[in-house]
Structure formats: C-alpha cells, structure tokens
Amino acid sequence: MFGFFGGYHTKLKWIFPIMLFLLLFLDGAIYANMAGILTKNSSHTLPMFVALWLIYAITYELDEYLPIYLWTLVAGIIYDVFYFGVIGGYTVGFLILVWVCQKLRIYLSESLLSVLMITILGLTSLQLFTYLAANIAGLSIMTVPMFVLHTFTPTLALNVVMAVIMYVPCRYCLLFLKNN
Amino acid sequence: MKFFSSRRLVYFIIAMIVTIALLTGSVLVRNRRATPPAIQQFGNDVAGIFARVVDWPVSQAHQGYDSISQLLSTYQENTQLRSKVDKLAQAQVRAQVLENENKVLKKQLKLNSTLTNYSLVNATVISRTPSSWLSQLVINVGQNAGIKKNMSVVAGKGLIGRISEVNKTTAKVELLSDDSETANRFAIQITNSAGKSVYGIITDFNRNTNRIIMGEVTSKIKLKKGDKVFTSGLGGITPKGLYVGKVERVTNSSNGLSKSVVIVPATDFGNIPVVSVAIQK
Known part of the structure; x- marks a missing residue:
C-alpha cells in the first residue's frame, strides 16, 4: 500500500507523514505556550510549520515519490477539525499552497533565496485563502488593513525566519530521504 | 494559452462550490448542535492524544523558561507579596465565616440553588488554534468530566471565555478576546x-x-x-x-x-x- 513496506523510498514514505503530523500538533503547542509573545500588541503571529514542511518537500521534489495531495488533504482536515471545528479553511488552503508551490518550482532553483521566494508566495496564498474562507464562514470581522497589519505581516516575517533556520537541517534530511 | 480552459473552469467552479458548502455547512453544524458529529468527535479525541504528547516537551521548556525569568524578580516580588499575605489571611477567615453564615441562612430560607452555586473542573490547555479570528484553546477534559457547550471558563484571576465544542475527552474554549458576536456576550x-x-x-x-x-x-x-x-x-x-x-x-x-x-x-x-x-x- 503506497509502497510503505519495502521498495524504493520506503524511509521517505514513513518519515514524511510522521513529521507532517508532528509539526501539525507542534503549531498548536507552540502557539499555546508562547501566546504571550506571539499575540503581543494585538498582533497574531502564527507559527506555520506544516506549511513550511510542505514547501520544503515540494522544493526538493519529494512529491514525485509521495501521494502529496493525499497527505496534504488529511493534514488539512485534521488541522481544521482539531483546531477550528470548522472544516474548509486549511483543508483547501494547504492544497492551494501545494499547488502554488508546484507551479512556482519550475521557475526557481533549490537555493536558499529561491526557497524564501516560494515560502513568501506560498504563505501569502495560504493566508489570503484562509482569510477569505473565514469571511465566507462568517467567523472574521477583521478588516483587510487590520488583517494585513496584525496577522499577515508578522506571520510572514516569523515564518520566513523559521524557513531560513530550517533550511540546512531540512536540506540534509530531505536530500537524505530522497536518495535512500 | 488561456488560463481557464473549459475543463479547468468546470473543475475550478466545482472546487469553489464544495469549499463554500463545507465552510457554511460546518459552521451551521457548529452553531446548532450541542456536540459535533460522532466521527468529528472521534477524530478530535484521537488528535487530542497526539497533541498531548507533542505539547508535553514544549510546555516543559516553557515552564523552565518561565521559572528562570521569574527567579530574577523573586526578591522584589517577595517583599511586595509579604505585605499582601497578612491581609489575605484576614480576608480568608472572614470569607469562611461569611460562607458558613450564608449556608445556614440559605438553609433557613430553604434556598437550595442560587445563581452562585457552581463547582470548578480543572483542565490543562493542550493546544491553541493558530488563527487570528478564532482564539480557541483545546483543553484535556470533555463530556467525561461533565462539560457541556456554553459553560463558562475561568483562568488565573477571572473569566476567559466559554466552551464552544465538546468531545469525549477534549473540549474547545472560545476566548472572550475574540471579537466575534458569539464569543463574548456575557x-x-x-x-x-x-x-x-x-x-x-x-x-x-x-x-x-x-x-x-x-x-x-x-x-x-x-x-x-x-x-x-x-x-x-x-x-x-x-x-x-x-x-x-x-x-x-x-x-x-x-x-x-x-x-x-x-x-x-x-x-x-x-x-x-x-x-x-x-x-x-
């Protein structure tokens, strides 16, 4: 089933989803424990490790060996059900992120600056979609300038920094998985 | 090449309809039902177990950091608190006496339940919604501890919000700081x-x-x-x-x-x- 047992890239097929789900819960755990810093001055800086992991996976072309849309869909549904209780925002948002990154990859390389470019554009599309989704669901009454100033910009800043920090370990980890 | 070939356009529209239906449907379910559908509850409870495991090292690190930073201001706090403790002991004794008196008076008046009759169930926060428009905490008690939707939640010194969703072993608390219409009408x-x-x-x-x-x-x-x-x-x-x-x-x-x-x-x-x-x- 999905090449889980034996065959080429067996390690990748196990480790990728395990990391994905670990990071999924890490997002909430970090936000719960560091909310004092992350929600300072009425801003909401959201950790988005799941999104970063997906972005890195696509940049290193792991989606060629993985059912990435399936894992993204499952992770998105868990994200929505466990954190929000409203299904739709991140389920579709993560799929859009993966799709955007796949389209962008053709034009960019695997260097740090390219990864940052993909991160910025990917996270922008994810955040814009979730804002739109919250408006459709009637959950958000934030105005666009409020959203850009207090959520979008700090979140992007934090996650770009996280992407830089994660670049070296992720590169080693993913290239190792790709070649084994 | 046109971005929207006719087939792509059809897919796009179907995806959009499905998304909107999912969103509005799940919001309706969330608002109307006392508990989410069984499968959602099951998913939440299983996810809750993993969240507890992931939360443990993070909260340990957080507590470690907190205790170190508190250590630095201990001396100052100690002198301030010492003066408060004396007053507090007095207030506590007085509260105890008044509580007893209150109980006796209630009994005389045959008042069995008043608005102040409540008990507190303690819970640990295992996760928080990473979102700016839905400030929710996930806590580690649920129906098993008698929690029901819309119950009030207190933390630290005072009120923080109300229960917005209950599963078997986890529940979600919608914070008062959410400025949506349902969150803070107390x-x-x-x-x-x-x-x-x-x-x-x-x-x-x-x-x-x-x-x-x-x-x-x-x-x-x-x-x-x-x-x-x-x-x-x-x-x-x-x-x-x-x-x-x-x-x-x-x-x-x-x-x-x-x-x-x-x-x-x-x-x-x-x-x-x-x-x-x-x-x-």
Missing part, C-alpha cells in the same frame, strides 16, 4: 463602592487596547475607576460571581444616548496554561 454587573449595581452585557472587545467594553449602559449610577466587574448570572448559563475585571473609565457613546464602560480584563489572554470550567449545580 451578562455582567458592576457594583460601585456605595453598593449599587449596574447590569449589562459585554458588547465588544477592543483588540488594540486589550479592553472589554460593556456598551449600551443607560443607568445613572456613578462608576469609578477600579470598581469590580463580575458575571451577574442572568441568562441562566453563566453562574454569578465570576470575576471579569476592573472598570478603567466610562465613556459616552457617539450618539449621547448611552454610555460604555471600559473594563480591564483580570486575566492575561496571552498566557493561559491551566483553566477551570464552571459547572452550574
């Missing part, structure tokens, strides 16, 4: 130093200044800075006497017909490691 009262009370509801939360607003107040009773605000128990779901905060100032609304009371919340919404759910008896 019936509250303010008692001034003369013992007179103003009743109203929380109508707004100002995110920029981190203040609770009690709007549409028409009462002529004078309120001062520092007057204590607590839940009034009117409306039936919230028990009476949960501390909300202190009055900061009273402002006139723009049309001049009513006043708004600006309230400093008692709890810091940024740092909530444990909560208690108030279950009315």
Whole structure:
C-alpha cells in the first residue's frame, strides 16, 4: 500500500507523514505556550510549520515519490477539525499552497533565496485563502488593513525566519530521504 | 494559452462550490448542535492524544523558561507579596465565616440553588488554534468530566471565555478576546463602592487596547475607576460571581444616548496554561 513496506523510498514514505503530523500538533503547542509573545500588541503571529514542511518537500521534489495531495488533504482536515471545528479553511488552503508551490518550482532553483521566494508566495496564498474562507464562514470581522497589519505581516516575517533556520537541517534530511 | 480552459473552469467552479458548502455547512453544524458529529468527535479525541504528547516537551521548556525569568524578580516580588499575605489571611477567615453564615441562612430560607452555586473542573490547555479570528484553546477534559457547550471558563484571576465544542475527552474554549458576536456576550454587573449595581452585557472587545467594553449602559449610577466587574448570572448559563475585571473609565457613546464602560480584563489572554470550567449545580 503506497509502497510503505519495502521498495524504493520506503524511509521517505514513513518519515514524511510522521513529521507532517508532528509539526501539525507542534503549531498548536507552540502557539499555546508562547501566546504571550506571539499575540503581543494585538498582533497574531502564527507559527506555520506544516506549511513550511510542505514547501520544503515540494522544493526538493519529494512529491514525485509521495501521494502529496493525499497527505496534504488529511493534514488539512485534521488541522481544521482539531483546531477550528470548522472544516474548509486549511483543508483547501494547504492544497492551494501545494499547488502554488508546484507551479512556482519550475521557475526557481533549490537555493536558499529561491526557497524564501516560494515560502513568501506560498504563505501569502495560504493566508489570503484562509482569510477569505473565514469571511465566507462568517467567523472574521477583521478588516483587510487590520488583517494585513496584525496577522499577515508578522506571520510572514516569523515564518520566513523559521524557513531560513530550517533550511540546512531540512536540506540534509530531505536530500537524505530522497536518495535512500 | 488561456488560463481557464473549459475543463479547468468546470473543475475550478466545482472546487469553489464544495469549499463554500463545507465552510457554511460546518459552521451551521457548529452553531446548532450541542456536540459535533460522532466521527468529528472521534477524530478530535484521537488528535487530542497526539497533541498531548507533542505539547508535553514544549510546555516543559516553557515552564523552565518561565521559572528562570521569574527567579530574577523573586526578591522584589517577595517583599511586595509579604505585605499582601497578612491581609489575605484576614480576608480568608472572614470569607469562611461569611460562607458558613450564608449556608445556614440559605438553609433557613430553604434556598437550595442560587445563581452562585457552581463547582470548578480543572483542565490543562493542550493546544491553541493558530488563527487570528478564532482564539480557541483545546483543553484535556470533555463530556467525561461533565462539560457541556456554553459553560463558562475561568483562568488565573477571572473569566476567559466559554466552551464552544465538546468531545469525549477534549473540549474547545472560545476566548472572550475574540471579537466575534458569539464569543463574548456575557451578562455582567458592576457594583460601585456605595453598593449599587449596574447590569449589562459585554458588547465588544477592543483588540488594540486589550479592553472589554460593556456598551449600551443607560443607568445613572456613578462608576469609578477600579470598581469590580463580575458575571451577574442572568441568562441562566453563566453562574454569578465570576470575576471579569476592573472598570478603567466610562465613556459616552457617539450618539449621547448611552454610555460604555471600559473594563480591564483580570486575566492575561496571552498566557493561559491551566483553566477551570464552571459547572452550574
């Protein structure tokens, strides 16, 4: 089933989803424990490790060996059900992120600056979609300038920094998985 | 090449319809039902187990950091607190005496249940929604501890919000600091130093200044800075006497017909490691 047992890239097929789900819960755990810093001055800086992991996976072309849309869909549904209780925002948002990154990859390389470019554009599309989704669901009454100033910009800043920090370990980890 | 070939357009429209249907459908379910559908509950409970495992090292690290930073200000705090402790012991004894007296008087009047009758169930926060429009905490108790939707939740010194979703072993708490219409409508009262009370509801939360607003107040009773605000128990779901905060100032609304009371919340919404759910008896 999905090449889980034996065959080429067996390690990748196990480790990728395990990391994905670990990071999924890490997002909430970090936000719960560091909310004092992350929600300072009425801003909401959201950790988005799941999104970063997906972005890195696509940049290193792991989606060629993985059912990435399936894992993204499952992770998105868990994200929505466990954190929000409203299904739709991140389920579709993560799929859009993966799709955007796949389209962008053709034009960019695997260097740090390219990864940052993909991160910025990917996270922008994810955040814009979730804002739109919250408006459709009637959950958000934030105005666009409020959203850009207090959520979008700090979140992007934090996650770009996280992407830089994660670049070296992720590169080693993913290239190792790709070649084994 | 055109971006939307006819086939792509069809896919796009179908995807959009499915997304909107999912969103509005799940919001409807969330608002109408006391508990989510069984499969969602099951998923939440399983996810809750993993979340607990992941949360453990993170919260340990957080507590370690906290205790080190607190250590630095220990001496200063100690001198301040020592003077407060003496007063507190006095207040505690007095409260105990009054409580006993209250019990006896209630018995005489044959008052079995009043609005202040509630018990607290303690819970640990295992996760928090990483979102700016839905500030929810995930806690580690659920139906198994008798939690029901809409119960009030307190943490630290005061009220923080209400239960928005209950599963078997986990529940979600929607914080008062959410400025959506359902999150913060609590019936509250303010008692001034003369013992007179103003009743109203929380109508707004100002995110920029981190203040609770009690709007549409028409009462002529004078309120001062520092007057204590607590839940009034009117409306039936919230028990009476949960501390909300202190009055900061009273402002006139723009049309001049009513006043708004600006309230400093008692709890810091940024740092909530444990909560208690108030279950009315």
